[in-house]
Amino acid sequence: MANEIKINLNGTVQNGVLKDTITLGGEVLYDQATPGGPNPGSVSVGTSEQDISFAGLTSPAFVFLRNTDDTNFVKYGPKNGSNVMEELGRLRPGGFAFLELAPSVTLRMVSDTAVCLVLVQGYEL
Structure with a gap:
């Protein structure tokens, strides 16, 4: 196919x-050479940086993000060599993003003020 x-x-x-x-x-x-996704689904993002786990996916390539919170924004970006997030972007309340991740990237997120529920859908390519 x-x-x-x-x-x-x-x-x-x-x-x-x-x-x-x-x-x-x-x-x-x-x-899509390897069927896989959507993982992980709804993620509760707190006010401390956290890795986003794509359990079950060998190498998530396409990632869709949607902040379902109606008040707070969420920062996202790759984890660097010092194990901290390099802010790449922000999901405004209700906002979304589409990313194509490099195979070695660990995606991190942190909420601005309060815990936010973020829909994270990763797919193999």
Whole structure:
């Protein structure tokens, strides 16, 4: 089989005279050689940095993140050689992100103020 993973990204920006459309130009297709995902699912992210475990996946490649909290943001990024997170981005309340991880990356997260529930879906490629 081929093209098991299909991704679309579309959006708009409208603020006064600024008007723009964000699109990938249609579907982006990927072959998934090893069936695997979605792991780990809902993760309770506290105010101390924590590794995100992708148990059952050999090498998570595509990762979708969604902060389900309606008040607090969550920081995310890779763990560095000193075992601390290098902040790559933030999930605003209700926000989402799509990442393609390198095989050796350990993803970490930390909540800004209070525990947040984050939907984390990782898939093999």
